[in-house]
Structures are given as structure tokens and as C-alpha cells.
Amino acid sequence: MGQDGAGINLETSLGYLLKEASSVLRTAMEEVLRPLGMTVTHYSCLELLAQRPGLSNSELARGAFVTRQSMNVLLQALERDGYVTRPAQAPVGKVLPTRLTPKGRRNLEKATAAVRSVELRMLAGLTDSEQAEALRILKAMIHGLTRIDQC
Amino acid sequence: MGQDGAGINLETSLGYLLKEASSVLRTAMEEVLRPLGMTVTHYSCLELLAQRPGLSNSELARGAFVTRQSMNVLLQALERDGYVTRPAQAPVGKVLPTRLTPKGRRNLEKATAAVRSVELRMLAGLTDSEQAEALRILKAMIHGLTRIDQC
DNA sequence: CACGGTATGTCAGAATGCTGACATGGGTCA
């Protein structure tokens, strides 16, 4: 079937390419995570907790790029299944610090390996200096877009 | 509130940064598109049609990174509101080539300007050669991820 | 020509995420 016609300048738009790369990455992650019974948000939440134990619901939501409400639903499921624990009462304020259980940590290990293989495949054609450059450029893009907005 | 703690190596993961950049970009686009009564998918569809008139529903879906079914719902709404037209009967096969109406084209112009301003803000801190480098690197990432999969 | 394989448009149901709203706790500044 005719997919890519001649040169369309959509392919020269960094915004479009960014969306495409993100979409392809997400699909690839879903594929390797599905056999483990995990979604991408599910994995993101666990990975965040492994690297920063004690994060709150809202902080996890920001880290996984979803709303507090969505993360809350996920956390309740994870808690019910024994992957994470939250104190019944907040030690300070209303913030409930979340922590991985040993079961959650074990579950995460397999997922991390799977995701790492995806990331390696993504970076296979890039040299170390290109990867460093990509990191710098992406941060610059994010920086430019998060400047208080509205002109 | 404590947002960014000390160095966490999430910030060195290209995959995570890619997701963050894409999320920030999408949010910024939603902000400038909302006053025009447009969503990002809505805009993507119109922009695709402007650059490649006569695209089918399925091709538009792939270009906007949604399913055929979602794009179909959107196209029905766009057709109902007079932004696009589709022949009642397929000239060949089942494929219904879609085209922008003058109204749709006018509507798109304002959106394109708004989105362009967002993209400019995103690229403000980058030199031309850095932008070209980013383009090359993103394509390489996509290429590495779309290789037939399943190693 | 008949055939399986693939792609398309479309309908319906299910899942996921988001918006709106509320009560509560903490910090700041007068």
C-alpha cells in the first residue's frame, strides 16, 4: 500500500518527529510490558518509586505525566495487589508517602530489563556523543516550552 | 513544594526525556489550540490533509498516531461541521479520499500560526545545526525501534 | 479463474484518562 509519498515537509518538523518518536517508543514499551501484565503507566510508577522512595501520589502523577486522579486509581490497584504500601494516616499534612514492597521490587526488575532492551534498540544507531547531544537538545526544548507560557 | 530532589538518573534517560518533551509539547499545543476550539488530533488531521490532499481515513489515522476507529469518529464530526468532504461512494475500492473545504482551510490557517509559534518557542534556544542534528537523531531512534520488532 | 492474505470503513462495547468538585492541611503575610 502506498505509505510514504514524495517529500512532505511534515518530516522536517521537529514537533511532528518528536510525537512520532514518542509514539513508537510507547508502542514498543507496551509490547514488551504486556507479557508481564504491565502497562506503561504502571511501570513508570514503579520505576519512579524505586529511584525516589516515598514519593506522594501527586508527585508520582507529575513524574508519569498523568493527573493526580489517574495516579490515585493506579496506586489503589497497586496497593491492593501488594506492590506498594502507603501509611493509613499521613505522617505530616495529607501527603501519603508510597514505598515499594519486596514483591513490587521483584516485579519491577523484570520490567526494567525489558524496557532497557527497548531503549538500547532505540539508541543502537547512535554514538555516545550523539546520545549526550540528544539529551542536551531535548532539555533545551523542554526548557523553551515551560517558560511561564503565554508569550 | 519539593519537586526536583538531587540528581536522579531518570534525567539521564533519553526515553524518559522523550516522553517529557512530547508531553510538554502536547500541553503547549492544547493551550494555544483551545481558544480556537480545536484539539491536537483535530489540528493534526487538518494539517495532514492540507499537505497531502485526498488521504484516506486509515492513512490519516497513521499520520496522527491514533486508530482508524478514532479517526473515523473525528472525520464524521469534521464532515458534519463542514471542514472536510468525502465522496458518498468510493471511486476505487473502499477508500474514501478526504479533502479540506475552503472553510476547513481557513480554520486551519489560524491553528497553523498558533502551532508554529509553539514550535518556535521550543526551538528558540537551538541553533540551526542543532535543529538539524536533532532531526537526524530522532529519525535514527525511530528507525531503531521500527525494525520488525521482536528481535 | 479461484483462492487466501491483506487493507479498508464502520459499528458496538470496554477501558482508560480527564474535568469538576469537595474537604483538609500547611505556609505566608499582615
Next chain:
DNA sequence: TGACCCATGTCAGCATTCTGACATACCGTG
């Protein structure tokens, strides 16, 4: 100290997208 503002956790309703399924149309091979 009291008032205000902001952030948090959580509940409920809504919107959007996805998954599953079907009939149809093309295209290659035998």
C-alpha cells in the same frame, strides 16, 4: 493570631480512545 492561598487526597461524572468484530474490496499466487 487569623486570613488567605496553594497543594494534596479523593469521589463522581464525562469524554476520548482503544479493542473486538464484521462485511467488503483489492492483489498476489497457484
